[in-house]
Structures are given as structure tokens and as C-alpha cells.
Amino acid sequence: MAGITLNSVTKSYGGNAVINDLNLDINDGEFLTLVGPSGCGKSTTLRIIAGLENQTGGDVAIDDKNVNNIRPSLRDLAMVFQSYALYPHLTVRNNLMTPLRLRDLTFWERFPILGYLVPGRSKKITSIEAEIQKVAETLKIEPLLARKPGQLSGGQRQRVALGRAMVRNPAAFLMDEPLSNLDASLRVHMRAELSSLHKKLKTTFVYVTHDQAEALTMSDRIAVMMDGDLLQLGTPEEVYKNPNDIRVAEFIGSPKMNILKGTCDEKGQVTSAGIKIDAQIDPLNAGAISIGFRPEHIEIVQKASNKTLSGKLSYKENLGSDVFLHLSLDGSDDSFIVRAQPNEGNTQKIGDILHFTPIKGSALVFDSKGQGVTLLKSKTSGKRK
Amino acid sequence: MYSQTNWLGEFFKHSLLLAGAIVVLLPFYLMLSYSFKSPSEIEANKGGFFGTQEIMTDNRCIKAGNPEEECLMRPIVYNYTAAFKEAPLVRYMLNGIFVTVSIFVIQVIIALPCAYALSKLRFWGRNVVFGMVIFCLLIPVHAIALPLYIMLAKVGLTNTYAALIIPWTISVFGIFLMRQFFMTVPDDLIDAARMDGMGEFSIVWQVMLPTAIPALLAFGIFSVVAHWNDYYWPRIVVTGNKDLMTPPLGLRMFKSDMDGNEYGPMMAATTVIVLPLVIIFLLAQRRFIEGITMTGMK
Numbered sequence: 001m002a003g004i005t006l007n008s009v010t011k012s013y014g015g016n017a018v019i020n021d022l023n024l025d026i027n028d029g030e031f032l033t034l035v036g037p038s039g040c041g042k043s044t045t046l047r048i049i050a051g052l053e054n055q056t057g058g059d060v061a062i063d064d065k066n067v068n069n070i071r072p073s074l075r076d077l078a079m080v081f082q083s084y085a086l087y088p089h090l091t092v093r094n095n096l097m098t099p100l101r102l103r104d105l106t107f108w109e110r111f112p113i114l115g116y117l118v119p120g121r122s123k124k125i126t127s128i129e130a131e132i133q134k135v136a137e138t139l140k141i142e143p144l145l146a147r148k149p150g151q152l153s154g155g156q157r158q159r160v161a162l163g164r165a166m167v168r169n170p171a172a173f174l175m176d177e178p179l180s181n182l183d184a185s186l187r188v189h190m191r192a193e194l195s196s197l198h199k200k201l202k203t204t205f206v207y208v209t210h211d212q213a214e215a216l217t218m219s220d221r222i223a224v225m226m227d228g229d230l231l232q233l234g235t236p237e238e239v240y241k242n243p244n245d246i247r248v249a250e251f252i253g254s255p256k257m258n259i260l261k262g263t264c265d266e267k268g269q270v271t272s273a274g275i276k277i278d279a280q281i282d283p284l285n286a287g288a289i290s291i292g293f294r295p296e297h298i299e300i301v302q303k304a305s306n307k308t309l310s311g312k313l314s315y316k317e318n319l320g321s322d323v324f325l326h327l328s329l330d331g332s333d334d335s336f337i338v339r340a341q342p343n344e345g346n347t348q349k350i351g352d353i354l355h356f357t358p359i360k361g362s363a364l365v366f367d368s369k370g371q372g373v374t375l376l377k378s379k380t381s382g383k384r385k
Numbered sequence: 386m387y388s389q390t391n392w393l394g395e396f397f398k399h400s401l402l403l404a405g406a407i408v409v410l411l412p413f414y415l416m417l418s419y420s421f422k423s424p425s426e427i428e429a430n431k432g433g434f435f436g437t438q439e440i441m442t443d444n445r446c447i448k449a450g451n452p453e454e455e456c457l458m459r460p461i462v463y464n465y466t467a468a469f470k471e472a473p474l475v476r477y478m479l480n481g482i483f484v485t486v487s488i489f490v491i492q493v494i495i496a497l498p499c500a501y502a503l504s505k506l507r508f509w510g511r512n513v514v515f516g517m518v519i520f521c522l523l524i525p526v527h528a529i530a531l532p533l534y535i536m537l538a539k540v541g542l543t544n545t546y547a548a549l550i551i552p553w554t555i556s557v558f559g560i561f562l563m564r565q566f567f568m569t570v571p572d573d574l575i576d577a578a579r580m581d582g583m584g585e586f587s588i589v590w591q592v593m594l595p596t597a598i599p600a601l602l603a604f605g606i607f608s609v610v611a612h613w614n615d616y617y618w619p620r621i622v623v624t625g626n627k628d629l630m631t632p633p634l635g636l637r638m639f640k641s642d643m644d645g646n647e648y649g650p651m652m653a654a655t656t657v658i659v660l661p662l663v664i665i666f667l668l669a670q671r672r673f674i675e676g677i678t679m680t681g682m683k
Contacts, residue, residue, distance in 0.1 A: 047576075050576075050580060052580070071579075072576075072579050073580060073582030079576070081576065083571050084573075085574045085576065087574070087577075089595035089596060089598075090595075099581040102581050102583060103582055164581075
């Protein structure tokens with residue numbers, strides 16, 4: 001068990017910066033997810049923590065011990081790869097055994113044939129076998145131990161890859177999109193399983209994914225990265241409710257948040273498309289702004305008024321429990337997505353003109369640079385954090 | 386239903402292939418046929434493929450002063466016993482096995498780490514080195530044979546096994562082939578091995594080698610066939626010592642020892658020499674073709 005600290009880590013490939021000045025404190029025993037679109041530097045960050053990649057600048061510390069010059073295998077971390085990366089020529093048992101053999105046996109004990117002659121070897125092998133048995137039981141892969149990876153399904157390989165990481169009892173687990181090669185239902189199932197595994201092991205998990213749903217469901221904290229920057233670090237609730245950057249707001253949440261262009265007048269009143277939005281911000285932000293609404297924060301109303309917007313229903317997405325209505329607004333190419341209850345949504349027809357209004361206090365306001373701006377309730381204001 | 390033109394096209398394709406097959410197989414047919422026949426049958430071109438197998442007398446046997454009854458035998462028996470009697474064929478075959486296996490093993494020991502470095506490690510000048518590997522593929526052996534011979538002669542290695550083996554131990558073709566194969570091995574696998582605590586050498590031998598077995602087999606066939614059949618190089622470096630002769634070199638013995646027509650025993654010896662290769666090829670055929678298509682070579 002260990003906390004991991006990244007101190008102004010940078011990484012560039014031949015002048016191309018991939019990570020800019022990253023500071024990150026991962027607590028002991030925490031499930032932290034690095035999430036972001038592909039190419040944002042999240043996998044590189046993980047590889048830097050693992051030691052598979054050297055950072056261009058900055059420090060990595062595990063348990064307050066600087067590990068900049070320590071080899072990956074000596075950092076006491078275990079990694080689970082997207083492609084599982086099991087040794088194809090070894091059985092599952094030997095796959096699980098490899099990290100332990102390399103850690104616990106000496107060079108001569110690992111030597112083919114001669115190794116059997118080294119005293120004390122059989123005792124070590126017995127304890128390794130016991131370790132493997134324990135992990136195999138936890139992951140329910142005992143029947144697979146004699147098979148080779150090629151004979152396993154995707155989900156089974158995933159478990160074996162997890163097992164190979166677990167046998168070492170590492171200080172922290174690093175996971176690089178471990179679920180993205182699984183089919184949808186298995187992925188949802190494995191999310192729950194990973195969460196419960198984390199609770200059982202009480203070890204630090206650093207999890208990299210591009211799937212915001214995985215990030216929201218499993219993490220203690222989420223770190224949203226984009227273009228090499230850490231944009232926001234917080235609990236799933238915080239990141240969802242209070243995104244501090246318009247890019248975070250658009251990335252987290254499915255379907256995507258609706259963004260409207262708007263203006264802020266000298267009194268701090270926000271208006272968009274000619275209607276006054278129920279949001280007051282610091283008048284310092286007067287000028288062009290963006291306003292975000294989550295699909296679930298919009299209400300369909302019967303009658304148009306000076307507080308409603310309207311759009312033509314262009315597409316319905318029926319998920320059974322919810323219906324997402326895609327509305328095309330006048331003068332905008334993007335569709336505006338509204339969540340409706342099934343009984344309400346199913347009665348609407350494609351081509352209908354619908355009127356809608358944001359639910360009070362639900363708007364998120366971003367300044368012209370895309371930074372989040374707090375809504376004014378009392379006289380205090382400032383950047384959201 | 387096939388149309389007329391389609392049928393014609395198929396016919397044309399197959400006749401072409403058949404013609405090609407005949408050109409390739411005819412020498413083998415003759416070799417096998419001659420190894421069965423008596424000298425008179427070979428000379429008169431009679432007896433079909435297998436010959437009549439009439440009892441014949443061995444002239445040499447009589448010259449050696451044996452009574453006539455002991456020198457009567459069937460041509461097939463005569464040819465094959467003569468093949469083994471007149472030249473130490475077994476010795477040549479063992480030489481051939483020793484040389485080709487040594488070459489292949491050392492080639493692998495050298496090529497695998499090189500290929501690993503060229504495909505998976507990032508270092509300054511990697512592309513230049515790889516360019517040089519490709520460049521070396523273009524150099525024909527015959528062009529450098531003389532300097533190689535002089536070097537070996539200066540070191541005093543001519544007429545040794547070392548002279549037969551050392552020049553071939555660094556195979557740029559092997560390095561190239563294995564490098565192309567290693568490019569397809571996912572980086573994750575190597576990273577996983579590093580996380581597990583393997584060093585770079587362990588990765589080469591414990592991770593890359595087992596995954597590269599198909600490619601190695603293909604390379605093995607290229608290498609073994611080339612050096613088993615090589616006549617040119619052994620002819621240059623083995624000048625006096627008959628004990629070092631490899632099978633193709635040994636075949637010369639029949640030519641020079643010959644008084645009169647000895648095609649039968651010579652073809653029998655050739656058959657014996659070719660046989661191991663044919664058997665290996667048939668056994669590894671599928672892998673061999675996989676290996677070629679895999680790299681898009683040849």
C-alpha cells in the first residue's frame with residue numbers, strides 16, 4: 001500500500017509536449033481514475049508512474065520515496081494492460097507464477113534443471129503455489145489454471161491479467177484501459193467486480209480510461225486530463241456537478257452536456273437566445289459566455305413564454321427507462337438533447353416543435369476562455385474550484 | 386456453371402503449372418531412376434523408371450579378385466551399397482548435420498537479440514543500423530568470398546569446422562526476418578515482462594523466443610537448406626582434409642574416383658543426401674509457407 005505523488009512532471013517527445021507540469025497526489029488506498037480523450041497523456045502518465053517511460057522533468061514519488069531512477073520491477077507496482085499482455089506460450093498457472101518466480105527465486109534457483117539442486121527452492125515454490133491458489137480462488141479462475149491464454153475468452157483473460165497483477169501483492173495497481181476490449185455487458189459486470197476487488201484489497205488503484213462512465217462508477221476521485229493538462233481533480237459528484245472547465249463539462253456525462261452561447265450584462269444577468277436564464281454571475285465576466293445544461297435539467301413545457309426556448313424534434317433515442325429527445329434549434333447545427341420520461345417522450349413525434357425551459361439553478365456558466373464561473377447567490381463570487 | 390472461357394482459363398493455368406512442375410521435378414525423377422538402374426540400362430536408356438532389376442555383376446568386385454558368385458547382385462542394392470562404400474557418406478552426412486546445426490544455432494543466438502534491439506528498443510542511430518542490415522542483404526556471398534578466405538587463411542583456420550561455420554554465423558537475413566516478426570509482437574507484452582521483473586536478456590529468451598517459434602522455423606529451413614546444399618564455400622575452405630567434407634562436396638568423390646560409368650552409385654548417394662531435406666520440408670511445410678507469407682518475403 002502506498003500513496004503516489006507526481007511533482008510537476010512533464011513529458012515531451014522530440015519537442016512535442018505530451019504532459020505539461022502535472023501535479024497529482026494519489027492517496028494511499030484510493031481508487032483514482034485518469035480520464036480523458038485519447039491522446040490526452042493519461043496513458044503516458046501511468047507509464048511514467050510505472051517507470052516504463054522516463055519523464056522529461058519533475059519527480060515521481062511512491063510512499064514519499066523518490067523513484068525517478070528506480071527500475072519498473074523494483075517500484076513494487078503491478079500493471080494490467082488493455083491487451084492483457086499474457087505470455088502466450090505459458091499456461092495460466094505459469095503466467096501467474098512468472099512475477100513471483102522473478103521476485104522470490106534467485107538467479108540460480110530459476111536456472112533450468114540446475115535450479116532444482118539449489119537447497120530451499122522447493123519450499124519457495126510451495127509458497128508461490130499457495131499464493132497462486134489463493135488468487136485463483138479470489139478471481140474464480142481455478143479451472144483455467146492449466147490452459148493457455150489462447151484458449152480463454154476475453155473476460156477470462158482479463159481475470160488472469162488481474163491475477164498476475166494481484167499475486168505480487170503490489171503497493172499499487174496500475175490499470176491501462178483494462179475493460180475496453182470486453183463486450184458491453186461484461187464491461188459493466190467487471191466494473192462492479194473491480195470496485196469490490198478494490199474494497200477487498202484496500203490497495204491504491206490508478207485506473208486509466210477514456211470512458212467517462214467507468215470513471216464515474218468506480219472511482220473515489222477522478223482526474224480529468226486533456227491535451228496534457230490536468231483540468232480537474234475531484235470526486236465523481238464534484239466533477240459531474242461542478243465542472244471547472246467547459247471541456248470537462250462536455251466530456252463527463254452521457255449524453256453530452258448542451259452548450260448555448262450567451263452574454264452577460266453589466267449587472268451579471270445571463271441571457272441566451274433572447275431569454276433570461278435564471279443565473280446571476282459576477283459582472284466582471286460581462287461579455288460573451290457559454291451556458292451548459294445537462295439533458296436531465298431541461299423541462300418540456302406546453303406553452304411558449306419568454307422563459308422558454310423551442311426546437312424541432314429531429315431524433316428520438318429510446319433507452320427504455322429514459323427517452324432522449326434531440327432538438328434542433330434555430331441558428332444552431334448542434335442538437336440540444338433533453339431527457340424525458342418514457343410516457344412523455346414517446347408521445348412526441350419527429351418534426352414536432354417543442355418548448356422547453358431549464359430547471360431553476362441548474363445552469364453552468366463558463367467564461368469566454370471556458371473556465372467555470374460560480375453562480376451568484378449572495379454577494380460572493382469567483383472561479384469554481 | 387462455368388463458362389467456356391473460364392474453363393479455358395483454368396486449363397491454361399494448370400498446364401502452365403504442370404509444365405513448371407515437370408521442369409522442377411524431372412531432375413529428381415532422373416536421379417531416383419538412375420539410382421535404381423544398372424549401368425547398362427542407364428547407358429542404353431532402357432528399363433523404365435525402376436529398371437528391370439536383373440542380377441548384374443559388379444566389375445570392380447571382380448577386379449578386386451573376388452570369385453564371381455560373390456559379385457552378383459541386383460542393381461538397386463549395388464548402387465546404394467556402392468554409394469556408402471566408395472565414399473564415407475555417413476561421415477559427410479554427420480559433417481553436414483554438425484555444420485548446418487551449428488550455423489543455425491549461432492545464427493539464432495546472434496539474430497534474436499539484434500532483432501529485438503532493432504524492433505523494440507529506442508536508441509540513437511537505430512534506423513541507420515537497420516539500413517545497414519538491409520544493405521548487407523544485397524551483398525552476394527561470392528563477392529566477399531575471397532577476402533573472407535584470406536582472413537581465415539591468415540588466422541590459420543582453413544580446413545577446420547570453424548572455417549565452414551564462422552562466416553555464416555551472422556545472418557543479416559535472419560536479423561531482418563526476426564525483426565519484421567518482432568515488430569508484430571505487442572509492446573504491452575514486453576512492458577508486462579519488465580513490470581514482472583525480467584531483464585532485457587530474459588525478455589529476449591523467455592518472451593520473444595517462444596512467441597517467435599513459427600518465424601524461427603521458417604528461418605531455420607532457409608538456413609539449413611542453404612548450408613546443407615552449399616557447395617561453393619566448403620569447396621573453397623576445405624582443400625585437403627577429406628574428413629571435413631560436407632555432403633555436396635562428397636559427391637565430387639564419385640566423379641573423380643570414377644573409372645568408367647558410375648552414375649548409379651552417384652545418384653544413389655545424391656538421393657541419400659537430398660532425402661533429409663525433403664523429409665524436413667514435408668514435415669515443416671505448413672510452417673514454412675506461413676513463415677514466408679508472414680514476412681512477405683521472396
